[in-house]
Amino acid sequence: MSGMLVLAAVLLAAVPDVTIAGGGPKALTPGGRVVHHNHGKFTAGPWKPAHATFYGGRDGSDTTAGACGYKDTRADGYGVQTVAVSTALYGDGAACGGCYEVRCVDSPDGCKPGAVALVVTATNLCPPNYQQSGESGGWCNPPREHFDLSMPAFLQIAQEKAGIVPVSYRRVACARKGGIRYVITGNKYFNMVMVTNVGGAGDVAAVAVKGSKRVKWTELKRNWGQVWQTGEDLTGESLTFRVMTSDHRKATSWHVLPTDWQFGVTYQASKNF
Known part of the structure; x- marks a missing residue:
């Protein structure tokens, strides 16, 4: 009988993606840890200060591909409600696909009157421009947290003539x-x-x-x-x-x-x- 138990234990150990506990199979991660089913939903983060500019055309042209690897944000389901984030936020691609709520603040001449916050998806990198200072043209230079919005997104919260506006932003769940x-x-x-x-x-x-x-x-x-x-x-x-x-x-x-x-x-x- 003990030999049969040893054989059963060996057979179970040989199965890398399941373990038997509590009367049923439990999936394992590639590293062998039990997968915990996370309940609840992603919660929004705190509001932080930053600045926003825009790039591309009025129809979102020249913003549908980029450093995140997406071929066409329209076909991929993100549309043109997108943003190229600065190096400080990009994280070597880790930020791609994340969503941000952005609102224009503290600029009576730059913010669009009555505009509400918009939600955009990070789909590109706004590269640094070390030829210019962070306060004059090098908006995406480290360690600045900056949002280079698609033009359609920018125009929802700010005036085109402003060029750059102060914003408040936070991470939010993606729908x-x-x-x-x-x-x-x-x-x-x-x-x-x-x-x-x-x-x-x-x-x-x-x-x-x-x-x-x-x-x-x-x-x-x-x-x-x-x-x-x-x-x-x-x-x-x-x-x-x-x-x-x-x-x-x-x-x-x-x-x-x-x-x-x-x-x-x-x-x-x-x-x-």
């Missing part, structure tokens, strides 16, 4: 329609995974993938912006992704990619944060 979206580009030897339409905190801090056959839980590495990479061969099997946002909440998109998934095709999960 998204539908589930998290995934698209893989590259080839079977090097996969680039773009994760979009993420609700809650909106940003992506970690991504892991698991196949339905040979691919065990595998952590992806940030390539740039919100593009994640792995050299694991993911072809020929259904894929499940687990996404963690900056507030440490996790969402698992079970079998979101079918066995016959294709490179360059966007697949949408049934759930979000």
Whole structure:
């Protein structure tokens, strides 16, 4: 009998993505920790002072791609309610997908009368300009926290003639329609995974993938912006992704990619944060 118990223990230990406790299976993270189901929602942060400018055209042209890796913010569900954030906020791409509530303050000539705060998604980087000082043209120079809004977004809260206005901002939850979206580009030897339409905190801090056959839980590495990479061969099997946002909440998109998934095709999960 003791031999049977030892064999059962060995078999359970060999299964990397489940553990038996409390009478049922519990999913594990790639590192082997039990996944805690986070209840509640992302809560807004405190208001902070900053400044805002605008870039691109009146229709949002020249703002739909950039340093976060999004190909077209309109197609990705973000529209032109977007912002390029300064280096101090960008965090090497960690801020991408996060949402900010921004309101124009303390500028009677610059703020649009009666304007209410707007919510924008971080989709680009406003690069520093070290040829100019932070007070005159180098608005996005470290350590300044600055918002270079798309022109349609800027004009909702400020006068175009102002050029730059003082603002108050805070992190807020992202409201998204539908589930998290995934698209893989590259080839079977090097996969680039773009994760979009993420609700809650909106940003992506970690991504892991698991196949339905040979691919065990595998952590992806940030390539740039919100593009994640792995050299694991993911072809020929259904894929499940687990996404963690900056507030440490996790969402698992079970079998979101079918066995016959294709490179360059966007697949949408049934759930979000």
